Amino acid sequence: MAPSLADEACEACTSDDEPLTGTEYAEYLAEIDGDVWDVVNDHHLEGVYPFEDFRDALEFTYEIGELAEEEWHHPDIQLQWGEVRVEMWTHKIDGLHKTDFVMAARMDRIHDDYAPE
Numbered sequence: 784m785a786p787s788l789a790d791e792a793c794e795a796c797t798s799d800d801e802p803l804t805g806t807e808y809a810e811y812l813a814e815i816d817g818d819v820w821d822v823v824n825d826h827h828l829e830g831v832y833p834f835e836d837f838r839d840a841l842e843f844t845y846e847i848g849e850l851a852e853e854e855w856h857h858p859d860i861q862l863q864w865g866e867v868r869v870e871m872w873t874h875k876i877d878g879l880h881k882t883d884f885v886m887a888a889r890m891d892r893i894h895d896d897y898a899p900e
C-alpha cells in the first residue's frame with residue numbers, strides 16, 4: 784500500500800513550480816477527508832472541522848497552529864463554537880502544492896483524536 788499522505792514530508796516549494804491543476808490534485812484530494820475539505824476555484828483548500836464544544840475546537844486550533852509553525856505552512860483559521868474553518872494554499876505560487884494536501888492530511892489525523900466516543 785502507498786504511504787499515507789499524512790506520513791509524507793512537506794516538500795519545499797520553489798517559484799518555478801506551477802500550481803497543481805484539477806487532474807493533478809485529484810489523487811491527493813481523494814486522500815483527505817471528503818466530509819471536511821473542498822478545493823475552491825482550483826486555488827485553495829477550504830476545510831470545516833466539527834467539534835462537540837468550544838474547548839475542543841480551541842485545543843484543535845492550538846494543535847494545528849503548532850503543526851503550522853513546525854512545517855512553516857500556515858492556514859488561515861476561523862474558530863467558533865463547535866467548528867474550526869481552515870483555508871490554505873501556497874503563497875509563492877498563488878495556488879495549490881502537494882504540501883497543502885500533506886498538511887490537510889495531518890490535520891485530519893489530529894482531528895481523529897477529537898472524534899466522539
Ligand SMILES: C[C@H](O)[C@H](O)[C@H]1CNC2=NC(N)=NC(=O)C2=N1
Binds near residue numbers: 875
Ligand atoms: C514568507 C513565509 O516564509 C511564507 O509566507 C510561508 C509561511 N507560511 C505559509 N503558509 C501558507 N499557507 N502558505 C505559504 O506559502 C506559506 N509560506
